[in-house]
Amino acid sequence: MKNNCLDIGLIQAFLDGETAHDETIRVSGHIAKCNACALMLAEAEDESAIVFPALEREFNTLVPTHRLWNKINESIATERDHAPFWQKAWAYLTLALASPSIAAAAGLILVVGVVSAIWMSRVPVSNDAAVNANPTKTSSPVENITTNAQLNPPTEFQITSVSQPLAAKFERAVYHADNRRGPAQSTSGKGQAASNSYASDEESYIKTISSLSRSANEQKDAVMRPSERVAFESDMAVVDDAISKMSKQIKQDPKNDSARRVLYTSYQNKIDLLNSVSQRQELMASVK
Amino acid sequence: MAALSTFVISQPAITERIAKANLSDLSGNDTSEKSIMVDGGVNVSMCVTEGNLKVNGWNRKEVRVLIKDGSKFNFKVLQKDPHIGNPVWITLTGLENTKGKDPKPTECVWGDVIEMDIPIGATINIKGHETTTTIDNVKKVSVKNIGGNISLRNIRNGINASTYEGDVTVEASAGEMTLESSTGNIIAFEAAPSEIGDIFKAKTNSGAISLQHLEYRQIEVNSISGSVVFNGTILSGGSYGFSTSNGSIRLSLPLASSFRISASYGFGTFSTELPIKIITEDVHPGPVKSINGSLGTGDATLRLTTNNGSVAIKKQ
Numbered sequence: 001m002k003n004n005c006l007d008i009g010l011i012q013a014f015l016d017g018e019t020a021h022d023e024t025i026r027v028s029g030h031i032a033k034c035n036a037c038a039l040m041l042a043e044a045e046d047e048s049a050i051v052f053p054a055l056e057r058e059f060n061t062l063v064p065t066h067r068l069w070n071k072i073n074e075s076i077a078t079e080r081d082h083a084p085f086w087q088k089a090w091a092y093l094t095l096a097l098a099s100p101s102i103a104a105a106a107g108l109i110l111v112v113g114v115v116s117a118i119w120m121s122r123v124p125v126s127n128d129a130a131v132n133a134n135p136t137k138t139s140s141p142v143e144n145i146t147t148n149a150q151l152n153p154p155t156e157f158q159i160t161s162v163s164q165p166l167a168a169k170f171e172r173a174v175y176h177a178d179n180r181r182g183p184a185q186s187t188s189g190k191g192q193a194a195s196n197s198y199a200s201d202e203e204s205y206i207k208t209i210s211s212l213s214r215s216a217n218e219q220k221d222a223v224m225r226p227s228e229r230v231a232f233e234s235d236m237a238v239v240d241d242a243i244s245k246m247s248k249q250i251k252q253d254p255k256n257d258s259a260r261r262v263l264y265t266s267y268q269n270k271i272d273l274l275n276s277v278s279q280r281q282e283l284m285a286s287v288k
Numbered sequence: 289m290a291a292l293s294t295f296v297i298s299q300p301a302i303t304e305r306i307a308k309a310n311l312s313d314l315s316g317n318d319t320s321e322k323s324i325m326v327d328g329g330v331n332v333s334m335c336v337t338e339g340n341l342k343v344n345g346w347n348r349k350e351v352r353v354l355i356k357d358g359s360k361f362n363f364k365v366l367q368k369d370p371h372i373g374n375p376v377w378i379t380l381t382g383l384e385n386t387k388g389k390d391p392k393p394t395e396c397v398w399g400d401v402i403e404m405d406i407p408i409g410a411t412i413n414i415k416g417h418e419t420t421t422t423i424d425n426v427k428k429v430s431v432k433n434i435g436g437n438i439s440l441r442n443i444r445n446g447i448n449a450s451t452y453e454g455d456v457t458v459e460a461s462a463g464e465m466t467l468e469s470s471t472g473n474i475i476a477f478e479a480a481p482s483e484i485g486d487i488f489k490a491k492t493n494s495g496a497i498s499l500q501h502l503e504y505r506q507i508e509v510n511s512i513s514g515s516v517v518f519n520g521t522i523l524s525g526g527s528y529g530f531s532t533s534n535g536s537i538r539l540s541l542p543l544a545s546s547f548r549i550s551a552s553y554g555f556g557t558f559s560t561e562l563p564i565k566i567i568t569e570d571v572h573p574g575p576v577k578s579i580n581g582s583l584g585t586g587d588a589t590l591r592l593t594t595n596n597g598s599v600a601i602k603k604q
Contacts, residue, residue, distance in 0.1 A: 227453075235512045238513050257578075265531055283432060286395075287415050287416065
């Protein structure tokens with residue numbers, strides 16, 4: 001029987017359940033008749049009993065079978081055939097950049113391109129800056145500047161005795177300044193950080209005002225005479241109106257620093273107004 | 289100052305000490321007058337519920353108080369100079385008449401007219417209810433009134449004055465200043481710092497602020513519903529903030545001024561007679577417009593904010 005004995009690899013495959021159906025029947029039939037092969041199978045089982053628990057975690061992970069590998073390879077081949085041109089180009093580029101000399105050359109070209117783009121974008125701004133930096137040369141007319149925001153459209157910055165081209169230059173300078181500021185903030189993330197900071201500042205103001213309002217509402221009737229009360233409510237209305245307008249403006253244009261400055265000043269005014277009620281009560285209590 | 293000791297003395301002891309300190313009591317029906325020898329830099333604290341208070345600095349180390357048609361009072365020495373023995377901190381206490389008993393001490397005094405003479409190097413702290421206060425020629429003043437005008441002249445080393453209903457007027461004075469009023473105007477004329485870094489602050493809710501010939505490097509002015517007028521110089525490196533919610537801002541500045549200006553205004557106009565270089569401006573539709581510019585080398589910072597009013601800069 002020795003000549004017909006099974007190969008240890010086949011026995012191991014049988015043990016692992018990797019043999020085909022017919023092969024499994026043949027191996028099991030042979031082992032039933034052959035003591036040597038039965039002994040080899042027993043030894044293989046013993047080894048498996050020792051090795052498998054030690055490698056249980058590794059064995060528990062899904063290992064792709066040969067059939068699965070075939071399917072994966074087929075899918076890759078199909079995908080490669082149907083891949084768009086840019087994907088193929090990217091793959092080629094990635095392979096090409098793996099070479100240090102090609103990567104260095106590409107980096108150099110990129111740097112030159114960025115520097116050129118920056119230089120070209122600054123050229124018109126510097127021209128405007130030159131105009132702005134020296135308005136006094138054109139300035140005898142600029143000495144008396146009047147804007148009337150209420151009556152005029154926004155872009156009609158009324159400059160008395162100023163020629164129209166000069167006014168146009170002023171407007172263009174503002175436009176560039178805003179444009180330059182906008183992308184810089186968005187790309188650096190500073191705009192978002194500042195926005196978060198502003199939001200927390202505003203929240204802090206609102207909380208303070210809310211807590212002060214409660215105590216002020218309880219006290220103001222007791223500490224104020226009617227005339228003072230009228231003045232207090234009038235001032236409060238002015239401040240509330242400013243807060244309302246500025247909040248609306250900031251919602252429309254979150255980058256409007258002037259509106260934000262006025263808003264915070266108005267918040268502070270409201271806090272001072274509310275504080276004045278309790279401070280007045282304290283003073284009245286101490287002066288008796 | 290660390291060598292000075294604090295004394296809180298019982299009422300009989302005060303009377304005795306004051307008598308030794310050349311006390312004269314000329315009290316009539318409703319009029320009382322007393323005086324006490326003090327240190328030249330004495331600190332005088334008092335509370336006035338009602339009256340017309342006039343404080344004058346004189347060149348004597350003595351405090352004299354006259355209350356006409358009002359409460360009787362005593363001096364209370366809170367602290368003495370341990371070396372010379374003169375009081376360095378005194379307070380006035382009122383005496384409330386009770387039938388058949390000794391007068392009961394109260395914290396505050398009152399009267400139709402309250403006149404005080406204190407050393408020119410003195411500091412005076414006043415709390416008042418309905419008190420018209422006039423102080424002239426002392427070192428330092430702190431006044432906090434619920435109502436009544438405050439008028440201060442020739443104060444050499446700082447003012448802290450606030451009233452809830454009344455005007456605050458300061459003239460020919462120096463030092464750090466904080467002036468506040470709820471429903472009154474604030475007027476300051478010829479004021480300057482006494483030390484480097486002294487700040488001038490003025491705030492009113494329902495009144496105007498008028499500042500003439502101020503020489504401070506830092507000025508903060510704020511009104512809610514009143515106009516702001518400033519006539520003075522913008523000093524190099526200074527910081528100047530003028531804001532109002534509902535009123536105009538008018539500045540009168542020398543042609544040779546040097547500053548960077550940031551003006552925000554809502555419904556109103558911006559005008560200047562000075563050759564300010566406009567750097568940026570934002571006059572888009574909306575409740576707030578802004579202009580940034582500079583004059584000269586731009587050493588100082590000028591911030592102007594009004595929600596509802598015009599901004600005007602005129603040439604002196």
